[in-house]
Amino acid sequence: MDHTGEAQRTDLMTITRHVLNEQSKHPEAHGDFTILLSHIVLGCKFVCNAVTKAGLAKLIGLAGQTNTQGEEQKKLDVLSNDVFVKALISSGRTCILASEENEEAIFVEPSKRAH
Template identity: 55%
Template sequence: MTDHHQTNLMTLTRYVLEEQRQHPDATGDLTIAMNAVQLGCKFVEACVRKARLINLVGLAGNTNVQGEDQKKLDVLSNEMFVNALKASGKFSFMVSEEVDDIVVVPEELRGKYCITFDPLDGSSNIDAGVNVGTIFGIWRLPSGPRATVEEILVPGSEIIAGGYCMYGSSCNLVLTFGGNRVEGFTLDPAIGEFILTHPDIRIPPRGKIYSVNEGNSMYWDDATRAYFDSLKAPPADSGRKPYSARYIGSMVADVHRTLLYGG
């Protein structure tokens, strides 16, 4: 919870507005788009927190585009994000892991951005209380609201904003606007705002852990297998200690830990 003795809080909305002011030619469209993203994150966080109480655990009876069984919370989270993003009027296309086809926004609500997202990554672990999260990336369409579906196929370097929101003991939203800075925000439930708590995150140059699904090691090539063997059993004359294995199985949780502590 935020220290309420502080009166000059850097909220996510304030941060995005300050970023906007640094670019005189900015239209404010990305600010509105990010407000829609954080609204979706707040809604999902509230549902994850109450999932067992309001019967949102268990299967919905469908599979997603990856062939994974959809949970009830998967479906609800996807609907919330699609509706929030569509209502912002800043997106023309949405690509969700939970939907087979590209979501095409009605012409009267179309904007100059496309977004790809997984509304609830790691949901197979939700019944066990493991951290889950939302992953998203936003990029500008060359033709703006008049763009065609073919224009969404761009390299990752074209992403202008991206990040993830992790739902667990706290709700953490980590994002970047395509520069060198990665910022971390924590949701204060008392005021309903994301507060900047981890400014300018830098991954440590060397960590003490490795995070990988070793159940797939039989499919690794020789170089990959040799690399992980060197982490677990470094040469005696190297002076390095063996790395410890830490693998949750939820991408957002594993990435978040590695980003903060290295590895």
């Protein structure tokens, strides 16, 4: 119970459940956006876990490289970029990816591209 004596809600909706519920309201939806968001959510969870354990995993500090803007890359920047690139490619819903961490755009190989 909260400070007013009312019971607190424990039936929180996840982003995945919310997106699926919204998709079901649109019969014309093919699920591509839902799949893409699901992969982004997975990437977020992985990065969140890495940030939580960054000190133990020696992910704090500089990576010894610079990004396209000439800034020193941090280890978590590099890890996060790699995670999201892999998550977006594995979604099968992307063709080209761009990031400040990469000099060039990433062209997804045709067999893994969105249709």
